[in-house]
Amino acid sequence: MKCPYCNQEMENGFVQSARDIFWGGKKHKLFFNPSNDNEFIIADGWNGCVISAYCCRDCEKIIINL
Numbered sequence: 019m020k021c022p023y024c025n026q027e028m029e030n031g032f033v034q035s036a037r038d039i040f041w042g043g044k045k046h047k048l049f050f051n052p053s054n055d056n057e058f059i060i061a062d063g064w065n066g067c068v069i070s071a072y073c074c075r076d077c078e079k080i081i082i083n084l
């Protein structure tokens with residue numbers, strides 16, 4: 019995949035966490051779970067949460083495949 023910012027080839031890899039990863043429009047401070055219909059889980063699992071992603075180190079950007 020080409021980086022949409024610099025057009026160089028991006029590295030294929032994974033975003034990984036010991037806990038669920040979710041997207042939301044506001045920053046949570048206490049409960050780190052989706053709290054409304056506009057927030058959603060990107061990766062979950064009992065044995066680590068992993069999702070495929072591309073990284074451009076030059077632009078400091080990561081693109082996650084949902």
Ligand SMILES: [Zn+2]
Nearest residue numbers: 021024074077
């Ligand atoms: Zn780039």
